[in-house]
Amino acid sequence: MSGGLKSLLKSGLMLWVVWLGACAYHADKGTMYQQLGEKQGITGVVDKLLVLIARDELLNKRFVDVDIPIFREHLIEQLCQVADGPCEYTGGTMSEVHRGLNISDAEFNRLVTHLREAMTQQQIPYVTQNRLLSTLAPMHSEVTYQ
Numbered sequence: 001m002s003g004g005l006k007s008l009l010k011s012g013l014m015l016w017v018v019w020l021g022a023c024a025y026h027a028d029k030g031t032m033y034q035q036l037g038e039k040q041g042i043t044g045v046v047d048k049l050l051v052l053i054a055r056d057e058l059l060n061k062r063f064v065d066v067d068i069p070i071f072r073e074h075l076i077e078q079l080c081q082v083a084d085g086p087c088e089y090t091g092g093t094m095s096e097v098h099r100g101l102n103i104s105d106a107e108f109n110r111l112v113t114h115l116r117e118a119m120t121q122q123q124i125p126y127v128t129q130n131r132l133l134s135t136l137a138p139m140h141s142e143v144t145y146q
């Protein structure tokens with residue numbers, strides 16, 4: 001291999017190492033609450049999620065009779081609390097709130113897809129998205145088929 005090509009490959013590799021290092025640094029910085037952009041970031045995610053739900057024919061009929069400002073506030077509190085932020089969730093338990101609704105897996109998965117999309121729109125790093133979603137995953141059994 002020519003010396004020029006070798007050094008080009010070498011500097012390319014160095015760039016990758018620096019880039020990956022920077023990614024790891026940013027992903028690990030702060031608590032999940034901070035990575036979500038604190039209260040303002042979480043509010044942005046929830047507002048974007050509400051727009052996506054409102055446009056979705058599978059989900060929006062569930063919310064026709066729901067008091068949206070209260071739902072919004074409780075969802076903000078809940079996400080803030082599971083991210084270890086300085087909030088207290090004041091809504092009902094997941095099984096209480098979803099009881100009698102018989103929510104399907106398809107609906108649950110759709111909502112999770114929208115939540116991921118809302119976080120992407122809010123420019124939340126992918127690693128943080130996964131972190132938040134993994135704290136919500138165990139709620140699946142309390143939300144569906146109740």
Ligand code: HEM
Pocket residue numbers: 059062063066067070071074075078090091092093097098101103107108109111136137139140143
């Ligand atoms: C991990 C998934 C979910 C989480 C974390 C979640 C969280 C919440 C929260 C925090 C509330 C407000 C509770 C309160 O005001 O006391 C709520 C209410 C509600 N959720 Fe969910 N939810 C999830 C999935 C779903 C799905 C998939 C549906 C249906 C498509 C759904 C439908 C509803 C409805 C209709 C209400 C209002 C109930 C009422 O006010 O009577 N949820 N949810």
